[in-house]
Amino acid sequence: MEFLDYAFMQRALLAAVLVGITAPAVGVYLVQRRQALMGDGIGHVAMTGVGLGFLLSWSPVWMATAVSVLGAVLMELIRWFGRTRGDIALAMLFYGGMAGGVMFINLAPGGSNANLTSYLFGSLSTVSASDVTAICVLAGFVVLVTLGLRRQLFAVSQDEEFARVTGLPVRALNLLTAVTAAVTVTVAMRVVGLLLVSALMVVPVAAAQQLSRSFAATFAIAVAIGVSVTIGGTVTSYYQDVPPGATIVLLTIGAFVVLTALAAPVARRRARAAASGVPGDAVECAVSNAV
Secondary structure, eight states, X not given: OGGGGSHHHHHHHHHHHHHHHHHHHHHHHHHHTTOTTHHHHHHHHHHHHHHHHHHHTSOHHHHHHXXXXXXXHHHHHXXXXXXXXXXHHHHHHHHHHHHHHHHHHHHSTTOOGGGGHHHHHOOSTTOOHHHHHHHHHHHHHHHHHHHXXXXXXXXXXXXXXXXXXXXXXXXXXXXXXXXXXXXXXXXXXXXXXXXXXXXXXXXHHHHHHTTOSSHHHHHHHHHHHHHHHHHHHHHHHHHXXXXXXXXXXXXHHHHHHHHHHHHHHHHHHHHHHHHHTOHHHHHHHHHHHHO
């Protein structure tokens, strides 16, 4: 446990825990909405914010947050009004975000593409005290939204038309989900990196779904997986001198593979019980579906 004696590891572990909580917490709604790759698109746009931060000598984290939120709002507007040209508009937004980041950082005094590396793939040693402060504030917002409005967000994610009929402000909640996803991307970029953050938002949720059919249990298991792999990846990267972002993502995929293998026999037994019409198993399945 000697790694805890170093201030940069203390900051990295705190950031990792917050990322492990926030990324799956938002990802569970994105998976329900079939927008699993939204985090990847926002990550591309956030690169422009990082480049602007270097160019204007402002905090790259806060600048990336502002640009990501704007990009997420534009993505939602394109989804509402884009019609058949929506995919082309999104492609231009994503690739424009990448190009803007590279251009701005090269225009910055003393800037080069090397400055983007820690933001693209994550870096333990470069997580500063100001980064931790920003991450804590942003993570608090994400947790507040994903837990405080979980019923409303779940209803909209499941069926927008039904949610609209019940009187929920569907467009406002969709915008809030997009903004929360954008904030999560900037929370995670110092640990996992902009190019890999989407995996941490989606794969823990997919892994949790192998074990549970209820939303609450899936949410809790996904967050537990997220925290476990981010801490494990951070510690592994310290001892083995490997990239933290890649390590965390590979551990996440490994968790998915293991949980899928463990869940397969249970799923087969449930399927056989349902086919044979065994009363006890049928009741158990019905209760499981209702939770």
